[in-house]
Amino acid sequence: MGQIPIYMMLLIAVLTIGGFVYNRSAALEKFRAARAAAGGRMAPTAWHSQASYHGYFTAWIVGLSTLAIFIIGLFIKGSGTGFNVAWLVATILTGLAAIILTGRKVSGQFRARTYVERFIQGFLILLSVIAVLTTLGIIASLLFESLRFFKEVPFMDFLFGLQWSPQTALRTDQVGQSGSFGAIPVFAGTFLIMLVAMAIAGPVGLMIAIYLTEYASGAVKKWVKPAIEILAGVPTVVYGFFALLTFAPFVRGFAESLGFSVPTQSALAAGVVMGVMIIPFVSSLSSDVINAVPQTLRDGSYALGATESETMKKVVFTAALPGIIGAFMLAISRAIGETMIVYMAAGKAANLTANPFEAVTTVTVQIVALLTGDSDFDSPKTLVAFALGLVLFIITLLLNVVALTVVRRYRAKY
Amino acid sequence: MTDTINTKFTCRDVRVHYGDFEALHGIDIDIPDRGVTAFIGPSGCGKSTFLRTFNRMNDTIDGCRVSGKIHMDGQDIYDPNLDPVLLRAQVGMVFQKPNPFPKSIYDNVAYGPRIHGLTSSKAELDALVEKSLRRAGLWEEVKDRLKLSGTGLSGGQQQRLVIARAIAVSPEVILMDEPASALDPIATAKLEALIEELKERYCIIIVTHSMAQAARVSDKTAFFYMGDLIEFDDTDKIFTNPGNTRTQDYITGRTG
Numbered sequence: 001m002g003q004i005p006i007y008m009m010l011l012i013a014v015l016t017i018g019g020f021v022y023n024r025s026a027a028l029e030k031f032r033a034a035r036a037a038a039g040g041r042m043a044p045t046a047w048h049s050q051a052s053y054h055g056y057f058t059a060w061i062v063g064l065s066t067l068a069i070f071i072i073g074l075f076i077k078g079s080g081t082g083f084n085v086a087w088l089v090a091t092i093l094t095g096l097a098a099i100i101l102t103g104r105k106v107s108g109q110f111r112a113r114t115y116v117e118r119f120i121q122g123f124l125i126l127l128s129v130i131a132v133l134t135t136l137g138i139i140a141s142l143l144f145e146s147l148r149f150f151k152e153v154p155f156m157d158f159l160f161g162l163q164w165s166p167q168t169a170l171r172t173d174q175v176g177q178s179g180s181f182g183a184i185p186v187f188a189g190t191f192l193i194m195l196v197a198m199a200i201a202g203p204v205g206l207m208i209a210i211y212l213t214e215y216a217s218g219a220v221k222k223w224v225k226p227a228i229e230i231l232a233g234v235p236t237v238v239y240g241f242f243a244l245l246t247f248a249p250f251v252r253g254f255a256e257s258l259g260f261s262v263p264t265q266s267a268l269a270a271g272v273v274m275g276v277m278i279i280p281f282v283s284s285l286s287s288d289v290i291n292a293v294p295q296t297l298r299d300g301s302y303a304l305g306a307t308e309s310e311t312m313k314k315v316v317f318t319a320a321l322p323g324i325i326g327a328f329m330l331a332i333s334r335a336i337g338e339t340m341i342v343y344m345a346a347g348k349a350a351n352l353t354a355n356p357f358e359a360v361t362t363v364t365v366q367i368v369a370l371l372t373g374d375s376d377f378d379s380p381k382t383l384v385a386f387a388l389g390l391v392l393f394i395i396t397l398l399l400n401v402v403a404l405t406v407v408r409r410y411r412a413k414y
Numbered sequence: 415m416t417d418t419i420n421t422k423f424t425c426r427d428v429r430v431h432y433g434d435f436e437a438l439h440g441i442d443i444d445i446p447d448r449g450v451t452a453f454i455g456p457s458g459c460g461k462s463t464f465l466r467t468f469n470r471m472n473d474t475i476d477g478c479r480v481s482g483k484i485h486m487d488g489q490d491i492y493d494p495n496l497d498p499v500l501l502r503a504q505v506g507m508v509f510q511k512p513n514p515f516p517k518s519i520y521d522n523v524a525y526g527p528r529i530h531g532l533t534s535s536k537a538e539l540d541a542l543v544e545k546s547l548r549r550a551g552l553w554e555e556v557k558d559r560l561k562l563s564g565t566g567l568s569g570g571q572q573q574r575l576v577i578a579r580a581i582a583v584s585p586e587v588i589l590m591d592e593p594a595s596a597l598d599p600i601a602t603a604k605l606e607a608l609i610e611e612l613k614e615r616y617c618i619i620i621v622t623h624s625m626a627q628a629a630r631v632s633d634k635t636a637f638f639y640m641g642d643l644i645e646f647d648d649t650d651k652i653f654t655n656p657g658n659t660r661t662q663d664y665i666t667g668r669t670g
Contacts, residue, residue, distance in 0.1 A: 296513040300576065302474055304526040304583060305503030314525065319516045 004084055005074070008091060012066045015095035019062040022099060024055030027106045034108060047108035057112040058102040060119045066095045142393060145386035152380045153181045158387060160184060164350035164361075166370060166381050181384050183391065185350040189267065189360030190392075193342060194335045196271025196356055197278060201331060204275075205282025206324065212283070213290045214312055232280035236340040243273035243345035255357055263347065268356040270346035274338055278331045285330065289323030290316060322407045329403030333396045339364040363392045420447040422587065422617045423468060428482035430463050430472065437463045439641045440482065445634075450609060450618045452632035452649065454625065456664065459638040461621050465589050468619065469505035470498040486587075503530055506580030510592040512572035514564035514579075519556050522564040522575055523547060526583035542582060550578035551608050570601025574608065581612075588612065590620040594627060606631050625665055629653050637661045 028051040035042050073087040106112075150158070161182020208228065212221055248269035255262045293316050301311040317324075347359030348369060370385040423445040430438040438460045445451050453461040463472070470491065472478045484491050491501055503526070514522050523543045526532075533539040543560075547553040552574045556567070564575050573593055580588055590609075594602040609631050612618060622628050628635055629649060636646040637658075645652065645661045656662045 294513075296509055296511055297515060299471065299474070299507075299509060300513040300515065300579075301525070303469060303471060303502055303507035303509075304529070304579065305499050305501075306525075306529050307499050310529050314529070315515050 004087070005070075008070050008073075008088070011088070011091060012063065012070060012095070015066055015092070015099070016059050016063040019095070019099040019102070020055040020059040023058040023103050023106060024051050026103055027051035027054035027112075030106055031108075048110065049112040049114075053113040053116050054102075054106050054110070056116045058099060060116065061102050062095050062098040065098050066091050069094050139393070142386055142390045145383055146390045149380060149383035149387045153384070157181065158183055158384070159391070162352060164366075166366070166384055181380065181387075183363075183388065185352040186361060186363050186366050186388065187391070188352055188354075189346070189350065190336055190362040190364075192267045192354065192356060192360055193271040193274065193346060193362060194332060196268060197275040197335045198328070198332060200272055200275025201278040201282050201335075202328060205279045205331070206286055208279070208283040209286035209290055210312060210317075213287045214308065214316070228280045228283060231276065232284075234277070236277065236338065237344075239273050239277050240340045240344035243269050243341050247273055248345055251357075260357060262357040263359045265345055265347035265359045266357050267346055267360045270342045270344075271356065273345060274335055274341050277338070277341065278334055281334060282327055282331045285327035286320070286324050289320045289327065292323070293319045322409075326403050326407045329399050329406075333399055336392065336396060336399075337364065339368060343368055363388050421445065422447040422486060424483070424485045424488075426483040428464070428467060428480070428484060430460070430467060431479040431481075432475070433477045437641055441643045443636060443643055443646055445617065445619060447617050448613065449633035450613045450620060450631050452628040452635045453619065453621045453638060454623075454628050454635060454664070455638035455644075457623075460641045461636075461638045462591055464638070465591055465619060465621050468587065468589055469502045469507055471502075471507065473498055503583050504585050505587040505589060506583065506585035507589040508573065508576050508580060508591065508593045511596050512569055512576055514567070514572050514575050516563065516565055518561050519547075519564045519567070519575060520560040523578050523582050526579060530583055532583065546578040546582040547575075549581050549612070550574045551604065551611075552578055568601070570597050570604060573597060573601070573605060577608065577612075585616065587617045587619065590618065592621055592623060595623060602627075625653075637664065639664070 027049075031047055031051055034047060038046065069087075069091045073090075076083075078084075078087070158181050161180060162184050163180040163182045164185045165180050212224065216224065244265070248264050248266065251266060251269045251272075252262050252264055297315055297319060298311055301315045306314070342362045343365045346362060346365065348361050348365065349359050350361050350366075351358050353360065367385045367388055370382055421444045423443075425441055425443045425445075428438060428441040429436060441464060453465060455461050466472045467480055467484060468486075468491075470480075472480055480492060486501075486505075490496070515525065517525070520543055523546050524539055527539060527542055533542055544553060544557075547556065552571060555571060556575075564572065567575060573596075577588070577593075594605050597605060606627065609618060609620070613633075620628075620632065632649045634647065635649045635652040637644045637652065637656075637660075639660055645656060645658045647657065651657075652661065653665060656665065
């Protein structure tokens with residue numbers, strides 16, 4: 001087939017646009033003729049749709065029918081000059097036929113606008129269905145592969161096992177061929193880093209939001225806001241090597257000066273840098289929410305003799321709290337799903353620990369480690385990645401549901 | 415006007431600027447200590463701006479400047495040593511749109527007393543909340559649902575809740591900025607009856623767009639036009655025999 005599909009697409013575009021232009025002017029001519037025949041004063045019922053709608057109607061019919069021919073041709077998978085010529089001719093004939101047939105329908109009574117609006121509605125529905133189907137497809141593939149994994153490793157052993165060492169032998173005669181797939185250490189690592197990150201990003205982001213919305217002058221806002229948003233634009237891999245090469249050695253040096261010996265890679269280093277990464281996330285979402293609290297509430301508080309900080313703490317903050325909780329939940333989902341920083345700075349060893357100075361590993365890091373490199377896609381070693389992904393997906397889904405429920409339940413009516 | 419009524423506010427040459435724009439061109443007025451004073455005038459005449467100078471709410475607006483003298487009981491309220499926060503505890507305000515906080519009815523009323531530390535025990539606070547709600551004529555309607563959100567009340571109830579909230583910090587003055595403009599006629603009638611009761615205890619200044627309301631509730635009326643105070647006199651006189659033709663044109667509906 002070669003280049004044929006591209007030419008076909010161009011042809012379809014030309015036919016569609018040509019059909020639009022041709023039939024719009026045809027409709028305009030008929031309309032003018034009808035108006036002239038009526039002596040310049042037409043009854044409101046005499047002509048339904050504007051000329052451009054007749055054009056759009058033609059364009060839709062031409063576009064859809066020629067596209068159908070194009071897709072049928074693709075499915076037949078024919079080859080050779082004969083097939084290509086037939087395909088091309090069929091497309092052109094279909095397009096022209098559609099232009100002529102819809103052109104004949106142009107009249108004051110034909111409700112082109114109604115049809116065009118229905119086409120557009122159908123198109124919009126189709127787009128949203130595609131988005132939903134994609135999500136369902138991802139869930140289905142996660143579920144399907146996870147079930148294959150759970151055939152080989154019991155579900156309970158995976159979910160509640162305390163040992164994570166997913167090595168399986170490449171050849172069956174090797175020793176230690178069965179790995180252990182207890183996910184608890186991996187998820188514990190994820191949550192430890194998430195907690196460290198939120199301990200940084202939560203308070204700092206919220207304070208930034210409060211300062212920027214309530215206290216900062218226009219000039220300060222003008223400079224500080226973009227500066228913070230730059231933080232959000234830094235690629236995560238840059239954060240990753242900043243964490244690994246700059247911040248982690250600093251953490252180690254600090255701990256050593258206190259008499260501890262810690263590895264370079266640690267939950268603290270990754271968590272703090274990840275916290276810095278999601279600060280703009282928390283601060284911009286929270287400041288939107290705080291801005292949305294109406295001025296009349298602040299005025300009401302000031303008029304009672306409340307100071308700025310009393311107003312902030314007791315009125316604005318409580319009014320904005322549901323939205324702030326929502327912002328935090330979104331930030332947590334972001335932290336749990338983040339990969340690059342932890343891959344570089346947190347380590348690969350699955351330690352079950354609550355000590356942030358130790359190296360831990362996270363779900364996302366393990367998924368990357370399991371699926372990169374040479375591995376066949378039938379061993380538990382790779383299938384476990386899908387199971388991890390599924391559990392991670394369920395956790396973030398639950399977080400979002402909880403966040404939405406909290407927000408809806410306590411939403412303030414101003 | 416009898417001599418026994420003292421002057422609450424003495425204003426001399428009060429000017430308010432928003433940036434380069436002068437909204438009020440030197441107002442001189444003496445507001446009596448008891449009773450209701452109404453500010454009337456067409457939209458944009460500066461009456462709301464003038465109202466907000468009495469509790470320094472204009473301070474919260476960027477680029478707003480107030481000059482001239484406003485004395486409350488002889489004290490200059492624009493004295494740099496005076497904390498507007500303390501002034502606002504004495505001069506309560508009710509806004510055009512009811513603005514209860516998204517808190518319970520009880521917490522709405524208890525908000526002011528709590529931040530000013532007016533009560534020392536829970537029982538005292540309970541009593542103050544009840545007293546304020548009774549004075550605002552809302553107690554009977556809400557006494558069984560004090561824990562429910564103040565934003566769930568009807569518009570008229572919300573406006574009386576906001577008045578209870580203002581009363582709770584025992585102000586001497588209550589400023590009302592078109593308090594009935596978002597209310598239906600029945601809620602408005604209740605609000606006006608409440609104003610009638612409150613004027614025995616408080617100095618009330620009300621901005622209103624309704625001529626009839628000004629005539630019904632106020633003892634004195636001030637007519638503003640284009641940033642100037644045109645006429646200030648007893649309400650009866652303003653509405654029956656105004657001294658200025660512009661006042662007459664406005665209250666008879668010929669301008670504004």
